[in-house]
Amino acid sequence: MKKNNWGHWADPPKAHAPEEFSEILETEVLVIGAGVSGMSCAYRAAQTGAKVTVMEKLGTYTARGFNIGVVNSSLLEKHGIRNDPDAFIREWIKRCGNRCDERLVRLFAYRGPEAMEWLLELVSRPEYNVRTAISGSRYMGETYREIYGAHLFLNGPSARQGRPTGVPEVLECMYQEMRKLDVRFLFNTPMEQLIRENGRVTGAAAVQADGTLIAVKASRGVVLATGGIGGNDEMCEDLSPLANRTSVKVSAPKGSDMGDGHRAALWVGASFEDTPFPTMIHPQLYFHCSYCFLFVKSDGRRFMNEDTYLQAKSLNIIQTGEKYVWSVFDSDWPEKIPATLPYGGGIFWGQENPLGMEQFSVEKEQAVIDRGLKSGSTVMADTPEELAEKMGVDRDGFTSTLARYNEMCRNGHDDDFGRRPELMIPIDRPPYIARKIGPALLAVVGGVTVDPDMRVLDENREPIPGLYAIGNVAGGRYGVDYPMILPGNSIGSGMTFGYLLGSALGRGG
Numbered sequence: 001m002k003k004n005n006w007g008h009w010a011d012p013p014k015a016h017a018p019e020e021f022s023e024i025l026e027t028e029v030l031v032i033g034a035g036v037s038g039m040s041c042a043y044r045a046a047q048t049g050a051k052v053t054v055m056e057k058l059g060t061y062t063a064r065g066f067n068i069g070v071v072n073s074s075l076l077e078k079h080g081i082r083n084d085p086d087a088f089i090r091e092w093i094k095r096c097g098n099r100c101d102e103r104l105v106r107l108f109a110y111r112g113p114e115a116m117e118w119l120l121e122l123v124s125r126p127e128y129n130v131r132t133a134i135s136g137s138r139y140m141g142e143t144y145r146e147i148y149g150a151h152l153f154l155n156g157p158s159a160r161q162g163r164p165t166g167v168p169e170v171l172e173c174m175y176q177e178m179r180k181l182d183v184r185f186l187f188n189t190p191m192e193q194l195i196r197e198n199g200r201v202t203g204a205a206a207v208q209a210d211g212t213l214i215a216v217k218a219s220r221g222v223v224l225a226t227g228g229i230g231g232n233d234e235m236c237e238d239l240s241p242l243a244n245r246t247s248v249k250v251s252a253p254k255g256s257d258m259g260d261g262h263r264a265a266l267w268v269g270a271s272f273e274d275t276p277f278p279t280m281i282h283p284q285l286y287f288h289c290s291y292c293f294l295f296v297k298s299d300g301r302r303f304m305n306e307d308t309y310l311q312a313k314s315l316n317i318i319q320t321g322e323k324y325v326w327s328v329f330d331s332d333w334p335e336k337i338p339a340t341l342p343y344g345g346g347i348f349w350g351q352e353n354p355l356g357m358e359q360f361s362v363e364k365e366q367a368v369i370d371r372g373l374k375s376g377s378t379v380m381a382d383t384p385e386e387l388a389e390k391m392g393v394d395r396d397g398f399t400s401t402l403a404r405y406n407e408m409c410r411n412g413h414d415d416d417f418g419r420r421p422e423l424m425i426p427i428d429r430p431p432y433i434a435r436k437i438g439p440a441l442l443a444v445v446g447g448v449t450v451d452p453d454m455r456v457l458d459e460n461r462e463p464i465p466g467l468y469a470i471g472n473v474a475g476g477r478y479g480v481d482y483p484m485i486l487p488g489n490s491i492g493s494g495m496t497f498g499y500l501l502g503s504a505l506g507r508g509g
């Protein structure tokens with residue numbers, strides 16, 4: 001469905017003739033992309049009996065982040081937490097502007113717990129011995145309430161090999177299991193285009209490290225798990241322009257989210273969900289912690305109600321048109337920050353901690369401030385005037401904003417932006433401190449239209465035989481925005497849909 005105004009990325013390449021391939025490999029299930037959704041699908045399909053090949057453009061699997069969110073699990077239960085899936089679904093739909101596919105959201109809410117049990121069983125095996133916990137960080141305010149459900153995986157085989165902990169622990173366990181199940185991994189092998197024969201997608205063409213072209217043919221199905229389009233500025237401009245307005249793109253590793261799967265699907269007739277695609281944007285340009293006291297931009301003025309969660313803060317900062325803004329607080333932060341946590345909190349409000357651990361540590365927070373002071377992303381001064389100078393913001397604008405802010409705190413009412421009275425905490429104890437916060441793109445989370453069996457749909461909403469999509473290459477989960485109602489829901493849903501599709505393809509497709 002090439003749209004007239006889209007760039008050259010949408011132009012289909014010439015299909016390859018059979019004699020152009022140096023080799024044709026056969027498999028039952030071909031998974032393209034070894035990120036969290038692809039690895040989950042490949043592992044589950046192999047575990048349930050399929051012959052699986054994983055094709056990955058980079059030198060190893062891709063794993064990042066910490067939080068894997070699902071609505072319920074035995075681990076949550078152990079902490080006495082049981083969420084209501086129907087209430088969760090309703091809230092999700094509301095926050096996604098009614099533009100998400102409710103069937104997918106229901107699948108995630110109701111089948112995510114089963115997928116999580118599968119994961120918990122894997123990582124708890126003695127040879128892996130991954131420590132599991134629930135993240136204690138969630139925003140507590142009513143308007144943007146988040147639920148507990150982000151699972152943490154720590155200090156397992158990845159950490160023991162000197163590599164990052166968190167989500168990589170899960171993928172390392174899957175990888176080791178797949179090696180035992182004879183899954184074929186084709187690393188450094190970028191899929192170039194899909195192969196379609198008599199209407200069915202039967203495989204993919206890829207370029208090997210030595211430049212030769214190979215084909216991998218899959219009898220049961222070809223799964224696109226190629227991640228998002230965030231790293232591709234041209235595609236973002238056409239499909240998700242907001243992604244290009246963030247101050248930085250932190251998608252990692254570089255090159256993993258170039259929209260290859262989106263393009264390949266489009267070229268064989270797939271439809272996209274409505275644009276603009278939703279984005280995951282967090283305040284990660286400098287150091288993450290942002291609190292909720294006073295945000296000012298370069299004219300020294302406030303521009304938002306700071307009492308909200310991280311995605312909303314980031315989106316508001318983008319609206320200012322500035323690369324970053326300043327979060328201003330004072331020397332009483334060791335008492336003032338904890339006082340805000342029962343009302344707000346959540347990821348990057350202050351530091352993060354697993355549930356059951358101390359929710360706030362002065363030492364940890366001090367270390368963050370010290371790092372900022374050293375790098376220049378945090379400044380400190382004895383007077384508001386001096387602080388304005390160090391921030392490089394308009395002096396009169398800032399001093400009058402601070403005076404007005406403190407006055408409103410004393411009156412217990414935010415006349416300008418309506419922040420809750422409980423959070424109207426004055427900033428009046430020098431030295432004053434200010435920290436830069438800026439919006440970073442983590443992922444674009446929109447893509448090809450799929451049905452609840454993860455089958456890729458064409459313009460007539462008919463499945464394209466043989467082709468499936470999961471993770472960020474697939475659309476329908478989010479609609480307009482990344483809903484932080486459950487931290488870690490991107491990886492959680494990618495893992496869930498990978499598990500469900502792997503189960504189906506393992507049984508025969």
Ligand SMILES: Cc1cc2nc3c(=O)[nH]c(=O)nc-3n(C[C@H](O)[C@H](O)[C@H](O)COP(=O)(O)OP(=O)(O)OC[C@H]3O[C@@H](n4cnc5c(N)ncnc54)[C@H](O)[C@@H]3O)c2cc1C
Nearest residue numbers: 033035037057062065066067191227260471472488490491
């Ligand atoms: C720094 C950071 C932290 C994050 N933390 C969290 C978190 O804690 N919780 C959370 O839920 N989300 C988090 N996210 C978002 C999350 O990582 C992604 O949304 C999620 O991993 C997407 O999974 P995926 O399987 O769709 O894609 P990916 O994990 O991006 O995997 C896609 C894979 O496909 C490969 N690929 C692409 N094109 C081709 C091709 N042509 N041929 C072969 N292979 C190809 C890529 O190299 C990559 O390995 C974070 C993102 C970032 C950047």
